[in-house]
Amino acid sequence: MNLHEFQARELFRDAGMPVPRGRVATTPEEAGTIAADMGGAAVVKAQVHSGGRGKAGGVKLAGTPGEAEAHARAILGMKIRGLTVHKVLLVPLENIASERYVGILVDRAVQAPLFMVSREGGVDIEEVAATNPAAITRLRVDPRFGLLPHQAYRLGRALFDEPALSRQCATVLSQLYQVFMQNGASLCEVNPLIATETGEVKAIDAKVTIDGNELFRRPALESMRDPDAEPAAETRARAAGLSFVKLDGNVGCCVNGAGLAMATMDLVKYYGGEPANFLDIGGSSNPEKVVAALEIITADPSVQVILVNIFGGITRCDDVARGIVEATQRADIRAPILIRLTGTNEAKARDILAAEGFSAFTSMDEVVRAAVKRAAA
Amino acid sequence: MSIFVDESTRVVVQGITGRDGSFHTARMIEYGTRVVAGVTPGKGGRVVKGPGGACVPVFDTMNEAVAESGANASAIYVPPPFAASAIMEAAESGVEFIVCITEGVPVLDMTRAYAFVADHGVRLLGPNCPGLISPGKATVGIISGDIVTPGPVGVVSRSGTLTYEAVGQLTGAGIGQTTCVGIGGDPIIGTTFIDCLRAFAEDGETRAVVMIGEIGGTDEQEAAEYAGRSLDLPIVGFIAGQTAPPGRRMGHAGAIISGSSGTAEEKIRAFRENGIGVARRPVDIVHLTREALR
Known part of the structure; x- marks a missing residue:
């Protein structure tokens, strides 16, 4: 789960890191007032889960409260890589x-936490890694011992020549490591970390970024999740216990297992179609999950056909069949459903489907070809 | 022959009294796996009944279970908050092989457990994996015996259901397997593609390997280079996630393209450069494997 910058800054401040205090605005007027409180000048930054905010025009310098208000007006509501900006941070x-x-x-x-630091700050680090890998210093941390003081100092020296600055930097890195471990993060990044003229x-x-597997024991972090920052369908899918990623095509996919779900999308593309989504109903065989999955898929107006691909192992085909039947009775599933079922309790599943007028394929290749053909018709 | 597990493997099930643990214990016994003990803290002294009149004694700790039963492998079905601890307990207990099925283990927990297991010189498979099956001998984990048949092909995969798909097609075409191994979809896993390829190469009966990867990380690329450099074993490769967008986690915690790294294209290129036949569709796995066996 990605945190917004303003949320990440709070975690950093709580750990004692030197992070200037900022404030969040949701309207241009509010941004103007905050800038005035800060003495007039401020940086206005879009709060959105995407890199490249600066290049997209989502970060602006304001010399006066009026300018801050004007910048906030331009940034709020702007789309950056498909995500709408609802909040700005003023610092x-x-x-x-x-x-x-x-x-x-x-x-x-290296199967462990790894620090990456570079003197090339304030630019895209992926680009540095590609064009000038020698400019990045790496350090593997043994999670049983943590970041040792001499290691932090070594990294500090890699970043600053001035001893006072490298010492301060070492402290910041130790604090960053604490934030990383104590919040169950998979990534913590400061870009840029600066030295001021003083x-x-x-x-x-x-x-x-917080590891999604850590959230069960970190309710305070879970409550930082911003439902406005992701498509509504993804919020709904998570509540239903489904893995879902929205894509741009018109073949809706409902599959059991992440690998098979990806392979199904790939095969749709192979036969000239475009998948509308990634969706994994998971290993359990709960008809309710199938109902939720079909409702989420059909809510996407671009979906022309729904492709259900199940290889039953732990997932029982009859449970999936029951879910399909229930979904069509309870909800308005407007797109045709093409089904492939094989594996555990396949015969039972076919009977359930046949009683409701559905038939099912046994081969993945055939059902995908049929679905692509239907979507194109 | 087979790799990692066979008819002599003696399995202790951690979390045997839980919903998943008890269900899969029964399925393992049904297939012929020797399940010799179970562990659930606080439930020592009970007996779990299995098919065919099987009675599996339950212990409070792994040390007791291993001492009493002589188990040499462990299968873990405990919930995510306790999984890393269960792995480390197993590593200390004297078993040689640990299979962790649990999905959703916090990744930082795993970094510590991984280091601990490595220090004890024990092999870990998973977490977040379906386990492994040596057809006709034993299944440890959750892979169903219905879709496999004994034969000359080794299968190794990061995905569960995609393994079933591939193995189901092989079996349907009359091509049997030595062992099918699911290494798991998490970023930190105990046994990698390279470990499995090396074991298959040393297994006298494995004549070809099907290797099923997916986006994220560089494990497939490293395995391809290793195979190209050091192995004389025909390999058929498949990579899932060619249509996955960058930066999005595709179900598995480890299935994510970071920046420009971990793409399907990059992995497929590494396969081709190292003489690994690439199946573009799951159905192609069958005829490429047939050719590889020739």
Whole structure:
């Protein structure tokens, strides 16, 4: 789960990191008032779960409250990579002497937390990694010992020559590691971490991603979830216990298992169609999940056909069949449903479907070809 | 032959009295797996009844279970908050092989458990995996015996149902398997593609391997390079997620394209560069495997 910058900054401040205080506005007028409180000048930043905010025009410098209000008016409601901006954050202007990048993530290659830091701050770190990998210093942290003081100092030295700055930086990195571990994060990033002209190290941006598997024991973080920041269908799918990602095509997909769901989307594309979504109903065989899945898929107006692909293992085909029948009785499923079922309790499932006038394919290849043909008709 | 498990494997089930643990214990016994003990803290002394009159004794701790039953492998079905702890308890108990089925284990928990298991020199499969099956010998985890048949092909996959799809098609075409292994869809997992390829290469009866990967990470690329460099074993590859958008988690915690890294294209290229036949559709796995066996 991604946090907004203003939420991530609060976690950083709670850990004692030097992060200038900011305030959130939801209207242009509010932004003007906040800027006035800050002494007139402020940076107005779009709060949206996307990188590249600056390039998209979502970050603006304001010299006066009037300018802050005008910038907020332009940014609020703007779309950045398909996501609408509902909030802006106002923060004080800083005198920046130098910019650095610091980040920590769980790295699957080293099977542990990994720090990545670079003197090339304030730019896209992916680009630095691609064009100038030597500019990035990496450090694997043994999670049983944590970030050791000499390791933090080594990273601080990699970022700043001035001893006072590298020491401050080492402290910030230790605090960032605490934020990372204590909140069950999969990524914490500061870009840029700055040194001011008066010799202070400050974090003036914040990005935190929380591991979704940690949320059951961190209700305070779960409550930071912003339902406006994702499509309504995804919020609904999560509530129903489904994995769902909206895509741009017209073949709605309802599959059991993440790998099979991806393979189904790929096969739709292979035969010239476009998948409308990724949807995994999971391993359990609860008819209710199938009902919710079909309702979510059919709510997307671009869907022309619904493709159900089930390979029953733990998932029982008869439960899925019951869900399909129930969904068509309870809800208005306007798109035709093409079904493929095989595996556990397949015969029972076919009987249930046949009684309601449905038939089912046995081969994945055939059902996908049929669905693509139907969507194109 | 087979890899990791066979008819001599003696399994202890952690979380045996839970809903999933009891259900799959029965299925494992039904298939012929030797389930010799179970563990649920606080329920030691009970007996779990299985098919065919099987009686599995339940212990409070792994140490007791292993000492009493001589188990050499563990299957874990405990809920996510306790899974990492169960893995570490198993690693200390003396079993050689741990299979963790649990989905949703916090990733930072796993970084610690991974290091602990490595220190004890124990093999971990998973978490968030379907386990493994050596057809005709044993199944440890949740893979159903109905879709497999003994034969010369090793199968290794990051996905559960996609494994069933591929194995179901192989079996339907009369191509049997030595062992089918699901390594799991999480970012931190104990056994990787390379580990499985190496084990299949050392297994006298495995004549070809089907390797099913997906977007996210570089495990497939590393395995492809390893195979190209060091193995004389025909491999058929499939990658799921060619249509997945970057930056979005596709169900599995590990199935995510980060920036430009971990794409299907990159993995398919690594397969091709290292002489691994690439199936574009699941149905292609069958004829590519048939050719590989020739």
